[in-house]
Amino acid sequence: MSAPALPDVPTTLLIGGSWRPAAGGATFPVDNPATGQALIEVADAGVPDALDAIRAAADAQQALAALSPAQRAALLRRVEAALRDRTDEIALLITLEMGKPIAESRGEVGYAADFFGWFADEALRIGGDYRLAPTGLTRILVQHKAVGPCLLITPWNFPLAMGARKIAPAIAAGCPSVLKPAEQTPLTSLLLARIIEESGAPPGAVNVLTTSRPAEAVGAVIDSGLARKLSFTGSTEVGKLLLARCAAQVMRTSMELGGNAPFIVCADADLDEAVEGALLAKMRNIGQACTAANRFIVAESLAGEFTSRLAKRMGALTVAAGWLDGSQVGPLIDDAAVEKFDRLVRDALDRGATVETGAVPAIGRFVTPTVLSGVAPGTALLDEEIFGPLAPITTFRAEEEAVRAANGTPYGLVSYVYTRDLRRALRLVGSLATGMVGVNSGVVSNAAAPFGGVKQSGLGREGGFEGIAEYLDTTYAAIPV
Template sequence: MSEASVVEAVGKELFIGGKWAPATGGRTFAVDDPSTGEVLCEVADAGPGDGMAALDAAVAAQADWAATAPRERSEILRRAYEVLLARNEDLALLMTLEMGKPLAEARGEVAYAAEFFRWFSEEAVRIDGGYQVAPNGSGRFLVTRQPVGPTLLITPWNFPMAMGGRKIGPAIAAGCTMVIKPAEQTPLSMLALAAILAEAGLPAGVLNVVTTTDPGGVMEPLIRDGRARKLSFTGSTSVGRRLLEQCADKVLRTSMELGGNAPFLVFDDADLDAAIEGAMQAKMRNIGEACTAANRFYVQRGIAAEFSRRLTERMSALAVGRGTEPDVTVGPLIDADAVEKVGELVRDAVERGAKVLTGGATVDGPGHFYQPTVMVDVPRDARMGTEEIFGPVAPISVFDTEDEAVAAANDTEYGLVSYVYTNDLKRALRVSESLEAGMIGLNQGIVSNPAAPFGGVKESGLGREGGRVGIDEFLETKYVAVAL
């Protein structure tokens, strides 16, 4: 399909109760192409009443959906998985147009999103329980697990389809209905996903999609309503804190995948080729706009100069441009504010003594581009040491001892992922156990996998998504005491 065709093929209205409907008053907002600044289309701009209608639909569908056979839920997910793979090219182009990532990465994300549906299609039929003799022999304990109920899902713009799949997959498998609000910058991928799930046989009202430029005004009333029993959110820690406060009012179950500040540790016994390759993956996946992106590079003194030279060589060779163009490996950042934020962090580090080896500047428009950048001698008090960069900037600092490296890595309120490169098995285990993070990339630069539990500690979040435990976030445990 052409660019215009893939955009035209997507529903632009709200998806509520299995039907497409305009927002109250016919309000719409523009979806822009970040590589050109041009408007791709207009989509419905929901208000609080629209959000409540979506919750009404989810509540109305909950009982029947919870009673649906696990195998039927499984087969819906499996059909959706197959459709996603069959339409990978068109869905990838749609994602590139609204988010900016190069087509190759967009294709990978569509496949990644599909894998969540395949994984949870298999988990849907494995929801278990238990039977136990009471310790005194006088009775029996029956344990069952049931859907938590209607859920509220909020997804970010950086992985517009994968984050939807990671939340929708386990909710469907567990028997929960949903109201999902995608990021306003990237609503089209979610709208396309909703249509595919409906095509795969998902009953009306199980998934409801609300697009809006007023997320607080639309979602807070749903959180405080009390009928929704769970919120799953992926986004910034600051927004996550506010949502947790709101959820406390009705004691909602919460899953929070929040900010990151990932350290990337390279010891002098590491395979340098592997470390450079891993650094490129951990830093430049999704243009650096990922919560798992390597945010701080700590390299042992004996190899720091060589590591910096080789990373600079790789980063300076990257092709920057519109993600639809052949050979482009670095697309635009999501908007002008993102470019300004990255620029501020680089300028702050330079003012504090850091040296730019390559990049360090914006790219002339149109579009929101920033040069792939490598910096050395970055002081510990630079802002980029404590703030997510969310862009193509790799700041390098030097360390001497293992203890020094671990202390620097843990010197943050975040704890999503850490990366470690070493060929010393004992060191690998010591450091992995010492790092305060929910995930460790040991001699590899990508940790995300639908079959593995994804999540962080400290202010990087609560709960886990994916893996065998991912469905647990959408299930309640019920204990039945039986007297004999």
């Protein structure tokens, strides 16, 4: 299978405004998941590079903070415009290194651009407070200032959008950063950094470390004492390790971790809307999203029809390399993802689940969209984050039963609810232990909304009015009357 030519992209580290190789010249390959072949080699940063990067960020703090809110906003607007102007180029790069269909990659570019536009406006709205103390003897002046150099760690599944969701508020607040992208998808982050640089960011405002040894590089940045905040998107297991590491430096942290999203279809739901929403919630990014519907909990009276319709729609999706016309389902990111997908399907079948569509052997990294009914309690895919095009269906009779099933997990990122009863919808929003709820909607991601979870799905929020607060410290001055 021949792939399109790779767009022009940097392959070295960006540190202090200079593109340079890793110390010792080490590199590692970046694979195309559709072909399994290497696209290109990029610099493989080690501890010396990591320390140089965080020092460069610390050195850039004053210059970035000195920019007025209007100047930071203008910088972000220039980045937004560049992303929109170069959509096709960037989308192809995302598809080549991550695998998603090109139409979804174009959507990701637009989503990423939205963050730069949103936080351009937020840069102008950083507020404060002035009040008189109850005694009347002291004026209280409250200011919000940049927290300082940030370490930003992004996942492979949305390589542009996740970088944008962290870098944009950091710049808006006046915080320089060190970006450590996932080793599977570093190319998109490198191109984003070049675009930010070309848009006029001060040297060192954004530094990029690509590495195949993330624990070493990340640990060095945290232990340096120069980084004042960590923003991480990834697995709960890694997030816990990073929280423990950050505790020694008392660093601010934002954590967007794993999910196990329930998709509840109530007996009064509009079935057409519920099936469309299920496709969006399950199949976005080939099911490789923390917001992907993981467990379909369907009213018993509708389960047969819902299952039949969903299986028909998922079974008709076109599985092909993301750059090919008509591709709707690309490859999984790597061989380990394929092995996990197969393991989860086998476990469910061994426990008595019925195949409604799919469940055929993978071809390379391409797996077939799969719907399973009759999934028994205790089945692994009800407890683990699936990260693939696999939809397990269970049923319920009473609303309380659905809520117990939905909440019966240590995760709490997002839920989906389909019902035509407004009171029921609001009741479920209040009962579900998740940070976000899609009500008759299979998509919750929005740059203007606070994205994040509860329980073991994370800490803090990204996007919305709340997003910039994660990058600001509060200073209070007492001024005698």
